[in-house]
Amino acid sequence: EAQVTQNPRYLITVTGKKLTVTCSQNMNHEYMSWYRQDPGLGLRQIYYSMNVEVTDKGDVPEGYKVSRKEKRNFPLILESPSPNQTSLYFCASRGQSTYEQYFGPGTRLTVT
């Protein structure tokens, strides 16, 4: 089944403790991205990647890092999480010649 998976689905952590949210897609998509969803703000793009080893900042990249060492994986790294990063995070992927983005199920992160 074609899909985008994220792990973990739920995470509660403390300020400053490094964490990684994984994202994987099995559709051989070139394009992957991360969004955060906050009430009243909708979805905002954090980072995106056009292909392996090619990443770029989205609208709200501060406090986040990403890497794209393999085509299928696009992890989101929070080196020193803060409470304002408490949010619902979505990973998405898209083929180079297609327009539809496929979204993962979301990761709900709480930073205390």
Added chain:
Amino acid sequence: AQRVTQPEKLLSVFKGAPVELKCNYSYSGSPELFWYVQYSRQRLQLLLRHISRESIKGFTADLNKGETSFHLKKPFAQEEDSAMYYCALMNSGYSTLTFGKGTMLLVSP
């Protein structure tokens, strides 16, 4: 800079009533516009794209370049249409998808 505006946070209608979810955009190039839907506890999924000009689940959306709008319409709302709807704009480089803040549609019986 590209921007998508959805002026209504919440739209509440009765079953069978017409629905129009508003979306306005700001973009200097030729826009690619989409509507995404998020049902309760589900992931976002594409509802429709302006170029395809097709009707999905009874919804249609017409791109009006003069008014820079891409409103989503359905003549008769159903309870199962209750969801969060996001209008989104893709830039000409196909690298960035900018979302509006979303409109929650509630359809009451």
